Amino acid sequence: MGDWAVSEKLQTGFAFPETGREWDEVLSDLEAFKSDDFDWRRGRLPTYTYFWNEELLAKQKSSYTAYLGENGLGEGSAFKSIARMSSDIYSAARSIFHAPDDATASFTSGGSESLFLAVKTCRDWTRSKRKEPKGQYNIVAGESAHPALLKAAKIMDVEVRRVPVDAEYRVSAEALRAEIDDRTMMLFASAPCYPYGVFDRIEDISALALSLDLWFHVDGCWGGFISPFAKLLGYPIPEWDLAVPGVTSLSADLHKFGYAAKGASLLLYRDPSMMEHQAYYFDDWPRGIYYTPTLSGSKAAGSVSSAWAMLQHLGLKGYIEATDATMAATMQLIAGIDQIDGLETLPQYRESNLFSFVSTDDAVDIMAVADILQENGWMRGRMKTPLAVHQGVTASHLPYVAEYLEVVSDAVDEARRTGRKGKFGVRSY
Ligand SMILES: Cc1ncc(COP(=O)(O)O)c(C=O)c1O
Incomplete structure (x- = not known):
């Protein structure tokens, strides 16, 4: 068992407060904390969030809070x-x-x-x-x-x-x-x-x-x-x-x-x-x-x-539009990764918005590629069988496809040049 219990071990030193704080301050802390997180709004996560766009996020929030008080x-x-x-x-x-x-x-x-x-x-x-x-x-x-x-x-x-x-x-x-x-x-x-x-x-x-x-x-x-x-x-x-x-x-x-x-x-x-x-x-x-x-x-x-x-609100038309963007992003990512020397995607037969890629070059350690991407702000899913980089694609990835393909290509070059070895034992799910 790895050392996964992060919050349980984290010591922030927070004591139960005597009096409350100003609401604006509290709210701004909530936003500020996010600077430690991966930037999911800009396509940097491989799972966890299912973001499409800011406009829809605002509607998701208001429709949730409409029934916040009920049970x-x-x-x-x-x-x-x-x-x-x-x-x-x-x-x-x-x-x-x-x-x-x-x-x-x-x-x-x-x-x-x-x-x-x-x-x-x-x-x-x-x-x-x-x-x-x-x-x-x-x-x-x-x-x-x-x-x-x-x-x-x-x-x-x-x-x-x-x-x-x-x-x-x-x-x-x-x-x-x-x-x-x-x-x-x-x-x-x-x-x-x-x-x-x-x-x-x-x-x-x-x-x-x-x-x-x-x-x-x-x-x-x-x-x-x-x-x-x-x-x-x-x-x-x-x-x-x-x-x-x-x-x-x-x-x-x-x-x-x-x-x-x-x-x-x-x-x-x-x-x-x-x-x-x-x-x-x-x-x-x-x-x-x-x-x-x-x-x-x-x-x-x-x-x-x-x-x-x-x-x-979305109806069939809206879901089709979201799916179109999601699947287009998936297909573009797969085609782009397959163009990178030393990488290959696993077949997924155009059946979903999940895909993964392996190294086809002994000089490129795929977990080193994952580590380099992660150090550059792109959290990656890590597959065990076979060792691969894994991703669930959302509609919000579409505008970042070209940028991502470039950072992957650079990460592969770096892994090859340095001969760096990566680690599988990083929690990515
Ligand atoms: C196929 C499948 N089953 C079950 C689950 C579990 O869902 P949840 O994380 O909402 O509990 C997931 C989550 O990604 C999934 O992909």
């Missing part, structure tokens, strides 16, 4: 408004993800919570179906599955059997089949997976899941709000959503390319009766009925209002 815990009881917005969001999601009209959706705090709930619901559904109240099961997934799945499974003591990806970096039905046994409760695939940016073989896995009557979760946390629009733009996006008959559940993050404020993801179930294994109802305590459909108790209502506002 999602009271959705439908105190706050009919939140239930109304959620319902609109769920209808929109059913339509773009080709879900049946009665499919259920839940609004969660992010991809990790969506995956957590998919695992929990599947486990409890399997226990109920098999009449095994404490049944222990496994999930079969690819090694490219997001760590949030492994975290969820670890918390719930569910085994995850991981299989290698194929030559195109995709998880295949054959590979999954080899690990299935009578304790398997779920097959898991990504659309696309975060490391390689390619889609797993979802139609084949769907057929396998149907033939064995297994739950099949498709993780569209990254791609959910970009793939449908990329497909309309003519990119070769494979079938991946609830139109594929064996897909049981699907996760898609609104706080990525849905442009909602952070704290917004969706989890859909084809069969609405699955919700009874997800929601929590309790009345055996002095305060009466307590009900939460998801993991959170008190819940940011601003995430819901910002998601609702973005769907209303």
Whole structure:
């Protein structure tokens, strides 16, 4: 385990203040602190932020603060408004993800919570179906599955059997089949997976899941709000959503390319009766009925209002425009990197806005390239298998493509000239 717990160890010496400070000063500190951060507004981050432009950022802020005071815990009881917005969001999601009209959706705090709930619901559904109240099961997934799945499974003591990806970096039905046994409760695939940016073989896995009557979760946390629009733009996006008959559940993050404020993801179930294994109802305590459909108790209502506002404001046309810029930036970056002597991108088949590049020259250490870029203000994602520089592209990268390609080319020259060796063990996610 590396030394990752940065904030826990940082000693700023701040003591609980006797009196408060002037508001202007406090606010200006908040802005000033950002000078220590990477400059995400100018394309310097490979992940974490999903920025398009200043105008939209201002709208994201105002739509979030419009519901800053409300609490999602009271959705439908105190706050009919939140239930109304959620319902609109769920209808929109059913339509773009080709879900049946009665499919259920839940609004969660992010991809990790969506995956957590998919695992929990599947486990409890399997226990109920098999009449095994404490049944222990496994999930079969690819090694490219997001760590949030492994975290969820670890918390719930569910085994995850991981299989290698194929030559195109995709998880295949054959590979999954080899690990299935009578304790398997779920097959898991990504659309696309975060490391390689390619889609797993979802139609084949769907057929396998149907033939064995297994739950099949498709993780569209990254791609959910970009793939449908990329497909309309003519990119070769494979079938991946609830139109594929064996897909049981699907996760898609609104706080990525849905442009909602952070704290917004969706989890859909084809069969609405699955919700009874997800929601929590309790009345055996002095305060009466307590009900939460998801993991959170008190819940940011601003995430819901910002998601609702973005769907209303951008509409299909706006999402297509954002996706067009995002995919154009991705394709230009890939083409440009492939022109640099000593570098090569991994194939991602124009399926997503994720890409990575490796060194093809023994004299160029790819982690040294990452280090040099980072020292120059460009934080880079570091892939382990293979060793590569990784990036998730946003629309805000488009104006910086030429500048970035130049700094990459310079970094490669420097790495080659100095023979410098880089380090992999830098946290970049
Ligand atoms: C494929 C995939 N699944 C799950 C997640 C986890 O999402 P979050 O960081 O919102 O919890 C991500 C995040 O990038 C992802 O790309």
